[in-house]
Amino acid sequence: METAGRPQDAVVVAIDGPSGTGKSSTSRAVATKLGLRFLDTGAQYRAMTWWMLTNEVDVDDAAAVALASDKPVLVSGTDPLNPTITVDGVDASGPIRTQEVTAAVSAVSAVPEVRARLVELQRTACAESAAAGGIVVEGRDIGTTVLPDATLKVYLTASAQARAARRSGELKGVPGAGQMSVEATREALVRRDAADSGRKTSPLAKADDAIEVDTTELSLEQVIEAIVTLVDEKLKERTTG
Numbered sequence: 001m002e003t004a005g006r007p008q009d010a011v012v013v014a015i016d017g018p019s020g021t022g023k024s025s026t027s028r029a030v031a032t033k034l035g036l037r038f039l040d041t042g043a044q045y046r047a048m049t050w051w052m053l054t055n056e057v058d059v060d061d062a063a064a065v066a067l068a069s070d071k072p073v074l075v076s077g078t079d080p081l082n083p084t085i086t087v088d089g090v091d092a093s094g095p096i097r098t099q100e101v102t103a104a105v106s107a108v109s110a111v112p113e114v115r116a117r118l119v120e121l122q123r124t125a126c127a128e129s130a131a132a133g134g135i136v137v138e139g140r141d142i143g144t145t146v147l148p149d150a151t152l153k154v155y156l157t158a159s160a161q162a163r164a165a166r167r168s169g170e171l172k173g174v175p176g177a178g179q180m181s182v183e184a185t186r187e188a189l190v191r192r193d194a195a196d197s198g199r200k201t202s203p204l205a206k207a208d209d210a211i212e213v214d215t216t217e218l219s220l221e222q223v224i225e226a227i228v229t230l231v232d233e234k235l236k237e238r239t240t241g
């Protein structure tokens with residue numbers, strides 16, 4: 001008989017998709033409902049970017065970014081009720097949401113050395129979550145590259161207009177995030193999606209075995225329910241198959 005806590009019993013949910021499709025909010029809620037850990041990999045790329053900007057590394061100089069990429073000490077807390085991220089021991093959860101970081105993050109995350117370092121941290125977090133039952137990991141390349149053997153892979157989409165309206169509503173409450181119109185937010189999102197989809201190393205992409213969920217017309221609750229149902233189905237397949 002299998003014992004809970006063994007790596008082969010752990011539930012690993014990979015949630016990918018472009019900006020503003022609901023990855024973070026959905027993943028946190030799904031992890032909370034299922035009693036799993038939660039990892040926001042975008043926050044790690046943002047934290048790396050914040051460190052580069054703070055330490056005056058030219059983010060458009062890929063060689064300089066690569067050279068510095070092993071310097072910051074990044075630690076992600078994986079409690080879905082209180083996700084945290086620190087850089088060199090300093091809470092980075094506020095500064096990583098500024099427009100300055102958002103504008104620079106695609107360049108930093110395209111550097112292969114940055115990705116290699118963060119993918120290693122992400123796989124370690126996944127392995128460590130096995131004792132707690134598993135993890136929901138969200139990002140751009142989780143299903144394709146980071147965790148290709150995930151129990152369930154979901155690829156979230158939504159229209160650019162819906163994503164921009166959501167994102168600009170959300171940023172209204174964030175100090176230092178800056179104010180942008182929905183139209184300017186939409187343009188910035190589309191630009192970032194193109195950069196993230198077009199880079200050479202593990203671009204934003206749907207894994208062949210991911211289930212696509214279009215969230216344009218769905219409420220957050222509906223998306224959460226849909227994913228919890230998909231996890232249940234996968235677990236049933238596991239016990240019957």
Ligand SMILES: Nc1ncnc2c1ncn2[C@@H]1O[C@H](COP(=O)(O)OP(=O)(O)O)[C@@H](O)[C@H]1O
Nearest residue numbers: 019020021022023024025166170215218219220
């Ligand atoms: N299905 C949905 N309907 C309406 N608003 C949503 C939905 N999903 C997410 N949101 C809201 O949109 C904003 C962006 O969601 P977030 O989870 O940060 O997206 P992502 O992680 O994909 O960038 C948040 O304010 C969130 O509450």
Ligand SMILES: Nc1ccn([C@H]2C[C@H](O)[C@@H](COP(=O)(O)OP(=O)(O)O)O2)c(=O)n1
Nearest residue numbers: 019020041042043045105109139140141196
């Ligand atoms: N697995 C990941 C996660 C994020 N990234 C990069 C690409 C994204 O534009 C940035 C920021 O990701 P984040 O999920 O915080 O972005 P949004 O919530 O959509 O604004 O990080 C990545 O390259 N790979």
